[in-house]
Amino acid sequence: MNMESPPMKLVSQSAGQSRYGALAAALKARIVAGEWPPGSALPAEQTLATEHGVALGTMRQALALLVDEGLVKRIHGRGTFVCSGLTGAPMLRFFRFGDGAGEVPVSRIVSRQVLAAPAAVARALGVGPGDATLRLRRLRSLDDVPRLVEEIWLPLPLCSALQDGDTSAWGDLLYPHLAAACGVHVHRAVDEIGFGQLNAADAKALKLPTGHPSAVVRRQAFDLTGRCVECRTTRGDANAFQYTVFIT
Amino acid sequence: MNMESPPMKLVSQSAGQSRYGALAAALKARIVAGEWPPGSALPAEQTLATEHGVALGTMRQALALLVDEGLVKRIHGRGTFVCSGLTGAPMLRFFRFGDGAGEVPVSRIVSRQVLAAPAAVARALGVGPGDATLRLRRLRSLDDVPRLVEEIWLPLPLCSALQDGDTSAWGDLLYPHLAAACGVHVHRAVDEIGFGQLNAADAKALKLPTGHPSAVVRRQAFDLTGRCVECRTTRGDANAFQYTVFIT
């Protein structure tokens, strides 16, 4: 008879760290490493608990940490799934244009170029200055009225699948297309809101006078590994800007 | 011998609700009713669990809900405390004025009047239009440079302690003074950000030209019971506006 103990994953636990914290970190590492790709299911909590030789409750605490972190999503009766990334984090949530409905604006890529990254862009993307990047300019419209202008920078070996082909087939959301075409899943983003004036080109695109006040949103988007996979600047009419912050 | 079961709080549990959810709601009701005032400690979790005839873990889940809600704060080794309210929710976090340090701006009340609430203010405060309110105008400065102008409306029987007395003794933060003088604890607030232009009076106070672009923050503040206890409009130079949003 084989009395060997079953294979058990050992988790290193640094001093002062709880066991569920260490477990969460270990699971996160396996997710980031791609062992369970975005959208796929993790083993059942009972399986994981047995594998690691801990009680069910302890494993549940570890998984709860990953849920808080936005890394996995648990669905009662179905399983635990690695989050597939943001679909939009829609820029429109910063603005109130007439309608009020939360519809997705129509997107049109008006320019696509491979360029050496300027210093600021390279810093944001975490690449070397002068490294090859893809720069997109995009115009977003509601009811055929242009509302937002965007300048999007993507790191280049990574997103080279977007270099060629018909941009009109991309759809109105960048992130789902980025996931489908490049396998890049946006997991987290940071938007920095500021204020400025439209330059001549942007003003013309938005059919507003040059120098018109504009809200400026600078975004960095990151994937599961913490790598910056997009940096973007969005501009729209400052008078339509409205954003709500909840404080607790 | 007295074999009676100890007094046990009964909690009504509506269908489809977990027991810890019902417990949390019951505890919240007692907090809102003032049974444990802000800053005071709740009974020990073990005591509460026994009182309600549930296991420790269940009571812990209930308390965790209250923590998430920002209603109580747990401190290891000390106890569970009702949150004493926001101290500032500083408006300055929306702006970047030179220094960069997160210091509290010096406040000066420049006007204090009892006024009938205009329609918009009455709606925000949840009082009848024309009800008595206290209107404050406040100027906030950094390094003796005026940076923000504020118009603050307070409901009046509630905040009547602020009607008289020397405003220069209030200190630079409104909420701690509101708590000390009126027993009003601000527990939650909603800030709505927009852009506009300075009118002549505000421009003069900020030493900027009339019509200068300004960031406008409209705030409603609420106490534990969900009652609106303040409505405020803050304006500052739009060019100094900067706010960061994290998306997950």
Add this chain to the structure above:
DNA sequence: AAGTGGTCTAGACCACTCT
């Protein structure tokens, strides 16, 4: 030392989803 919350266990049973 006494009292508090934090971690962990080893179970039981329930609610939901899929086949």
Add this chain to the structure above:
DNA sequence: GAGTGGTCTAGACCACTTG
């Protein structure tokens, strides 16, 4: 019905704070 996560129990022991 089999498999999943969600709730609940009744303990044990640990870590932190205070007198």
